[in-house]
Amino acid sequence: MSYTQSHKQILDNLTSAVLVLDEQLCIQYMNPAAEMLLEATARRLKHRPIEEWLSSSEDELSVLRQSLASGHPYSKREARLITQVGREMTVDYSVNPVPEAGVLLEIQARDRLIRIEREEELLTRHASARVLVRGLAHEIKNPLGGIRGAAQLLDRELDREELHEYTQVIIDEADRLRHLVDRLLGPHTLPPIEAVNIHAVLEHVCSLVSAEAGGQITIVRDYDPSIPEFSGARGQLIQAVLNIVRNAMQAMEEAQTPDPCLTLKTRALRQITLGAERHRLVCALEITDNGPGIPDELLDTLFYPMVSSRAQGSGLGLSIAQSIMNQHKGLIEFTSVPGCTRFNLFIPLEPSHDTSR
Template identity: 55%
Template structure:
């Protein structure tokens, strides 16, 4: 028994796959809600519009679409970068299938759309989290192997100091002790925060204002700070001091990059918003807070971007490369994640933290 057109349309409207129907002139005759969401165009506005007014692709893709009408051959394209009508870029998988219109029997193109941006982001996050876990395990093992002999070296230097016949020779044992202490402190910093987080309700804007105050002092007020806060964001459960440390590390990196590159009108922009139904790693959260920290500095060199959150990775000659590693570790403890997008004159670090207590 064949399904009625009404039932078929209802089924299409409940699909997660975007479905478009184009006539022989490539004019949109139907789009389901999933296609509306992917193309950011309501059905009422999209119907009767030429397909290339909704999306922008290369000429070869235009030719392929028109050729499908003529030849009747189907094709599929994976991870295509599409520019939407509102100048937003999205990544899609799409399949084009020439079919006969069920009523008019005229040539029609059936286009199935699958959004890839979210899946690609989840995949990147899973890889990032896995890399960070591996790095932390390596650092913990390395720290154990380093700190044990360091303790022995320091103890031996102290014993030797007591037996030295001349006070002037103690200068050398002090150098041994001080360098051993310096290496111990470096290992402790590599390990990140060691104390158990003190979970409490934290107002994210109080944290950001404290960070702004510290950045203003450190930069001697040479950094212009712009705020774009959503005052409706509820409190989140976190360690306030550690959260200040994480956000300060990111803002301090931005401040140093702008000042060292002599950026014209160095500006740090802070923005907060809530995002619903957001996935972090394997977990989907009903509500998360998004904190964007943007600067207009020179950007992060491409050679560093892949390993930016690893310890000891830094673009500065005198940098330790620990700030972002520690920040990511703190945010991970709160089940959140840090992402970034960087190009000259615009670098944005986005922190996502779940609001699970709502």
């Protein structure tokens, strides 16, 4: 095997995408990893200039040309690139000018690692908040029982009828606060597990919110009928989805959104990593509304208890929904801009494949 052939074989077996560009920044070689990343074959892209197969900012293309002219290598982290098929991705790349040959471009996709880091951070923050809330809630419940019991004893000893009203206020407010604490604590364990059809869950939620909205909100369904049943707590899943849908419905109502619309979309995804676990098959539920969006100051704390963007919101619905998803080994993510808020619920359909990253 010749020296050139051995080097080509090494490049062909790398997991990083490697391309060789000539002095006009046209592709002369790309390894199989680059073909997968760019979603195109080397034969299709060979001899084509960089602007035709990869969209980036003009500044980055200018730096690439300067590197070629000066012979100085450089690297860029978390650059946003768009492939020829229109898929946007985050990558790290290194540029190494090769004398009399052009440029060696090495690209490493970062989307999956960024997603794993973001999900792990989300799960860690949510778990920390839950531990704090549970500890605080238990400390509140203990004296509440004493206050309520003392108010009941005092109520029995009072002779004047008009004074009973005051003791009853104490009892009612103690009950109200205890109910709030119970909601803060959320579900400790899942109820009995059963076979769940995600579309039956969604249709149940749709019937509830349709009745509440009185036909004022359009509900669009985009279901994937191939999604199989999975083991879960049907009632808890209904509660999680209902919390998100009801939040969206109320936000659109408060903002007086013209032509309010909710879209429920399901898809089956393969080889998806949630936190540190990779799952072979996942049910992806997307809930989208065209409401006002979530304020920027709440984006990092939205799943914390008592955090709400609505004037009348309790701030518990999303925290409880995330807890329910966590108990199903799933996760909730969201993106939001004015006019489009999208919540993505991921529920594993099978036991995790492994815990590798």
